[in-house]
Amino acid sequence: MTYQEKKSIVSLISTILIFGSYYLYMYPQFPEGTQESTETFHFWGSFVLMLMLVSIIAHIIISIIFNIIFRITTKEKEPKFADELDKLIELKANRISFFVFIIGFLFAMVSLVIDQPSQAMFMILIASGFLSDLTGSITKLYHYRKGV
Template sequence: MSYQEKKSIVSLISTIFIFTAYCLYMYPRHPGGGLESAETFHYWGSFVLILTLFSVFAQIIISIIFTIFFRITTREKVPSFEDELDKLIGLKAFRNAFFVFVSGFLFSMGSLVFYEPSQAMFIILIASGFLADVFGSMTRLYHYRKGV
């Protein structure tokens, strides 16, 4: 298994773990009361902002740990450049992830058009971001295994 495949698998697993752990951490903090209160908007705004920051920092730390672990266990150097195949696979993964996120964004705005509670919009938006990240990692892994 190549370095890129292992990196895609680690990215996929870490994304699922980070999102699940953060949701389990934030779920008990969900405010009671009215669905459209200022406290509810504060909760969802902080949920998205902190999840974004937490995910970025956790992914950076996990990537560094993975690189160190890979270097120690295999005694191989980590590839220091991307060739055209790596760039093409990255672009395809980004395209697919972007499509998933934009679709989720449109569904979340559609939920507002059909007078759903604003919480539905936030949940759809957060879920689409998570699914976009997972789908991008899966696309990357698929193309490294099967080719372009």
């Protein structure tokens, strides 16, 4: 298994663990009461901002740990360059990932148009961000294994 395949698997697993653990941490903090209160908007705003911050920091830490473990176990350095195949796979994964997020964004806007509660919009946006991240990692793994 190549470095890129292992990195994609680690990214996939870490995305699931980060999102799942953050969701389990934040779920009990959901405010009771009216759905359109200021407290609810504060909750969802802080949920999204903190998820972004926690996710970025956790991915950086996991990437560093992965590179250390990879170097110790294989006695090789991680590749410092990306060839044409790596760039092409990255572009394909980003394109599909962005497409998934845009579809989720459109669904979130439709939920507002059809008079769904505003928290439905936030849930759809958060889910589409999570799914787009998963889709990007799965796409990279698929293309590194099967080719472009």
